[in-house]
Amino acid sequence: MAHDVLWPSLAIRVGWLLCGDPMWIDKLADGVVQVQTPIGPRYVMPSFLQRIYFLWMFRHFPILPHAVLRPAQQRLLERLCSEQRFVSMAYADGLEDAPVIGTVERRSTVGSEPLPPRRPAASETASGLPVQARQRS
Numbered sequence: 001m002a003h004d005v006l007w008p009s010l011a012i013r014v015g016w017l018l019c020g021d022p023m024w025i026d027k028l029a030d031g032v033v034q035v036q037t038p039i040g041p042r043y044v045m046p047s048f049l050q051r052i053y054f055l056w057m058f059r060h061f062p063i064l065p066h067a068v069l070r071p072a073q074q075r076l077l078e079r080l081c082s083e084q085r086f087v088s089m090a091y092a093d094g095l096e097d098a099p100v101i102g103t104v105e106r107r108s109t110v111g112s113e114p115l116p117p118r119r120p121a122a123s124e125t126a127s128g129l130p131v132q133a134r135q136r137s
Contacts, residue, residue, distance in 0.1 A: 023099055027055060031101040035081060038106075043098070044080045051101060058102030066106045077104060 031051050033044040046054055057073060058064065066074065 024055065026099045027101045028052065030098050031055070032098045033077075033080075034100050034103040035077070036103060036105045041103075042081070043100075044077070046080060046101075050076070050080070054101045061102075063103045063105060066104055069104070 028048075028051055031046075031054070033046060033054055035042045035044060053076075057069075066077075069077065
C-alpha cells in the first residue's frame with residue numbers, strides 16, 4: 001500500500017529525466033560535476049547513482065553556490081573532492097568531452113584571506129569628511 005503513494009512521485013521524477021533535458025542520457029552515462037575553486041575549475045567524477053542524484057540536484061539551475069546546498073549534499077561533494085575523483089581539466093584525459101551535469105561555486109570563506117586596505121573615496125577631502133557632511137554643517 002505504501003508503494004502506491006511513492007509511485008506518482010517517482011513517475012514525475014523519471015518523466016522529468018526523460019523529457020526535461022535532451023542531454024540527460026549523456027550526463028547520466030558519463031557526466032561530471034564542475035566545482036569552481038579559487039585556483040580554477042575542478043571536475044568530480046561521480047558514480048552512476050551519484051550522477052542520478054546530481055541530475056536531480058541541478059534540475060532547475062545549472063550553477064549552484066556551495067552555501068545553498070544541504071549539509072548532506074555538501075558532505076557528499078566534500079567526500080568526492082577529497083577522493084581521487086577530483087581532478088583538474090588540464091590533467092584529465094578525455095574529460096574535455098564529458099558532459100557537465102552542473103557547476104558548484106565554492107567561494108573562499110570570509111576571513112580566510114585578509115582584505116586589501118580600503119582606499120578613501122574620491123569625494124573625501126583632506127579633512128576626512130565627505131562632501132555631503134561638510135555641506136550640512
